[in-house]
Amino acid sequence: MTTSSSSAAEKNFKKELGRKFLIFFVISVLCGFFFYFNNRDNNQYILKTLESNGSAREGDAIFKTNCVGCHGITARGLVGPDLHSLTRRMNDKEIIKQVTEGLTPPMPSFEIDPKNMSHLLKYLHTLE
Ligand code: HEC
Secondary structure (H helix, E strand, O other): OHHHHHHHHHHHHHHHHHHHHHHHHHHHHHHHHHHHHHHHHHHHHHHHHHHOOOOHHHHHHHHHHHOHHHHOOOOOOOOOOOOOOHHHHOOHHHHHHHHHHOOOOOOOOOOOOHHHHHHHHHHHHHOO
16 A cells, blocks of 8 residues: 555656656756757858948948947947947947947847948947
């Protein structure tokens, strides 16, 4: 009697454990997919940006409409930092991430297509 009830409890416990493991497994797989696709999209975005040949003049216009409020009309800094000689501090990939992912809270993330991002990047390279 005691043995059978304890083994039933044991079975229940194992079933419960199995279910928890299954849930854990499914969540892990979903997270894996999420990170994989997210990363792949990001990399494609960066590749597309670096492949296109931006124009500094277009980039200047994009900067004037989106960034001057915080970085100043001459990019000498206001709320945000001075962006001159930025390209000596950050590489292109880091700059793209800074703009599109909003890694630092006061600065918003921008939804900008790769072509315009390449213009912006070209402009930032002129700020030596
Ligand atoms: C709402 C204000 C705001 C706007 C708009 C804004 N930024 Fe910023 N940006 C900041 C702040 C604040 C920082 C500094 C964040 C930090 O260092 O934690 C920053 C940091 C940066 C950096 C990193 C600089 C460094 O030296 O680390 C880059 C590059 C940058 N911004 C580019 C841009 C570009 C390009 C735009 C326009 C598309 C833009 N920002 C629009 C506020 C802004």
